[in-house]
Amino acid sequence: MRETWLVLLEQFKNLKVIxxxxxxxxxxxxxxxxxxxxxxxxxxxxxxxxxxxxxxxxLYGNKPMDGYSYIAWLLPGFIAWQFMRSEILGASRSMVSRVQMVSKMQFPVSTIPSMTLASQLINYWWMLGISMVIMLMYGVRPSFYWLEFIYFFFCMIVFLYAVGLVTSTITVVVRDFHTLLNSAMQLMFWVSGAIFNFSANAIIEKHPMVIHIIQINPFYYIIAGMREAFLGTGLFYHDIKSMIIFWSITLMLLIFGSHIHLKFRSRFVDYI
Amino acid sequence: MDKKLKIRARYLTKEYDMMKTKSDKLKSLMPFGNTAIEKFWALKGVSFDIYEGDSVGIVGLNGGGKSTLLNIVSQIIPPTSGELEVNGTTNIISVGAGLNGKLSGRENIIMKCEMLGMSTAEIDDKMEDIINFSGDQVIKKIDQPVKTYSSGMKSRLGFSVLVHQDPDILIIDEALSVGDAPFFEKGVARMKEFKAQGKTIMFVSHSLSQVKTLCDKVVWIDHGRVVMEGTAAEVLPQFEEFQRTYNKKSKAERAKITRDSGQDFSLEELHEAHPEEPISYFKKKLYDKPLSWPTQTVLGFLTLLLIFTITATLREVPLRTAVLHPLTIISLKWLIVIVAVIAVIAGIGILSRRRKERHVLD
Known part of the structure; x- marks a missing residue:
């Protein structure tokens, strides 16, 4: 626990530099x-x-989704997915590519994954701005549900940092991990609900178990949440179970990540 | 002694894992303690005091632990055990500090300075000095990507950035061997300037003449231990003598000495040799320990919570019902099986730990 606290503290101390x-x-x-x-x-x-x-x-023949046209339904989740994908792949390589640079100076190495996060975030804001314009064109109107965005954005950042901390450290030790992660993200793309509306699929509706398994996926939680926020189709505290699953996975990743990060930070250079 | 104490080191040690195979690397990722990996002690209890205005040279053979020591003092890597007290900011200068090849020289300077924690105003202030210090060739190409620089230009640029920081304690790791003779002169002049300002300098070099001109005090380190400490005139002749006899030994012999000395050490021995010192000096620090028990408890709790909630989701039982009547999501039979499996795993874990402890005692 103290390790996690130390790592988080370093992020806040170095926000400006990041x-x-x-x-x-x-x-x-x-x-x-x-x-x-x-x-x-x-x-x-x-x-x-x-x-x-x-x-x-x-495929969907312009059929409306949750009462909106497909593009308006697609955007909020899809840009979140795009952001998460490039962030995770970038973060997993971040330590390997930058450790030479910081190896001989006093620099809080745990901020390296955050740096990738911050640079991808600039990108995300742009995409969000553009998609908001498109969404407004397709009949989405601002509502109080949009406030939910703050919560899901927070979820996304914490989750991504935790994943980045774990993957960046593992990639330093085992270089194959980045390639594996790349394939895993390909699979994740299809099951995270970024482009499919699982609840509107007749075949999947017959097998509710499939939906439940998909719901365990933290990516799905964020993507579905972003959609709920922008399209105003639900409130985040209604699905306590998904919330508990998401946060326990995230916290476990964070604790494990900060442990291996601190364990390896002094030896990163030896591995490269 | 009215001079201020700048660095106080007590029984610093550093242990490295010797990762010979790929599976060793994988093993080291496991969070629950691992003792099977071969260890190497690079430092075995180094103690010294450095006061304000001292310039201290560290001499020793290759692989003796000099660079490890400097990295620990400049807080780049943490020691395995021991106490380190540093009063003031440190700055390490060493060869091969990285630059980003895609950015221009100027952008690299800004980036490096930011990483070292300088403010924007400070950077603007020092920019011209830094560029000028790194030589005519660099001045011409300052707005071109660094990947077009020659290797000498790169290291001069890196050195120039570092030398313009304003630390209380300057730590130099063989950095003066960068570049040609005029640049070397400039570097030495800069060091002397630092010295004249009363700043503390720690200096590693293989060139004993450099040590002689720059340092008033010399520490000789060999195989992770301080062999001798004193003025340059006292230590250097003896070190030279030692170096001559050592060089006569064959390569294999030297390698064996280094390897054996890395294993021939334990923290308990160090404590026994210095029983009057507090035990905390000889305890391993946080990051080298396996997960602490509160962390393990939290992790265990989270795992159970996760499994419980996932089961409830898959069974489509509302959370409230699941908490009030846990048996609705899992039948008693399965619960017993799971508890039994956990108990067996825990039992095996305790047994193997006991065996390991007994092994250590033997």
Missing amino acids: RRLAKYEEKSTFQAHILGNVWQILDPAINIAIYWFVFGMV
Whole structure:
């Protein structure tokens, strides 16, 4: 417990540095590109267009979801997914790619995953802004439900940091882990409900067990929650069971992550 | 002695895992204690005091623990046990401090300074000095990506950033060997400037002439222990003598000495040798311990909570009913089976720990 506390304290102490260094990371990622930072929006925008076409038009035939058109239903969950995916993959590599840089200075290494988080977050705000405009065009109206966003956003950040702490440390020790994670995220994409509406599927409705298993998935909790918030279809405290499952998984990851992080932080350089 | 105490080290030790195989690496990830991995003691109880204005040279053979010691004093890596008290800010300068190849020289300077905790105003202030210090070649290319620099330019830039920090205690790990002769001169001049300001310097170098010119006090470290401490005139001749005899030994012989000395140590022995010191000096610190029992309890509780809630979800039992009547989500038969399995696992765990303890006693 003390380890978790130490790690969290380091994040809060270094918030400013994290934010500023995240900006430099942004800069260096797209430094060689002609369009530069435009890619950060262009890339997910192309993705959204594809899924809109394939699922919204071809598969669901423009059938409304939860009373909204598919694109309005897709966006809040999908951009959250896109953010989580790139954050987790980025964070798992973050320690490996940056430890050389910080190895010879007094630097709180536990902030490295947060740096990836912060730089991806800049991206997320852009996407959120754009999708809000699209959602408004497709008939979504602001409501008090939008306040739920704060809660689910908090869930998302804590969860992502916990996962980042665990994966970044493991990747340093076992390099294969990043590749494994990449495949796992592919699978997660299809079962996290980012593009499918599981509750509107006739076949799945016959097998409620499938839905229950999907509900255990923390990604599903966040994605479904974001949708509830923006589309105003539910309140977060109604599903206590999912809440307990999500938070116990997150806390376990956080405790385990900070333990192995502190255990390995002094030896990161030896492994690389 | 009215000089202020800057660094006080008591019985510092550092233990490394020797990870020879990939499976050893995997084993080290397990949270519940692991004793099977081969250990190596790089430091075996190093104690010293450094006062304000001292410039202390650390000499010793390769692999003797000098760099480990400097890294511990500059708080980059934590010691395994022992007490370290540092009054003031430290700054370590060493070769090969990383730069981001994709960013320009100027951006790298800003980034490095930010990482070292400088404010924006300070960085603006020192920017020109840093660029000028790193030499003409770097000045020309300062706004180009660092990956286009030569390796000498890179290390000069890195060195220049570090040398412009303003720490109370400066720790230099062989950094002066970077760059050509004029740059070396500049580096030495800068060190002397620091010294004139009354700052504390700790200095590792293989060049004994550098140690002689810069340091008033010398600590000789060999195989993780302090062999001798004193003025440069006292220690250096003896060290040179030792170095000559050591160099006559064959390579295999030297490797064996290093390997054996890394294992030939335990914290209990160190405590027995210094029984008057408090026991806390000889206890391993938090990060090298397995999970503490409160953490294990919390983790266990969370696991049980998770399993309970997942079962309730899968059985479609509302949470309230599940809490009031736990038997609705799990039949008594299964509950007994699960409890039995947990009990067996716990029993095996306790037994194996006992066996390990007995093994240690033998």
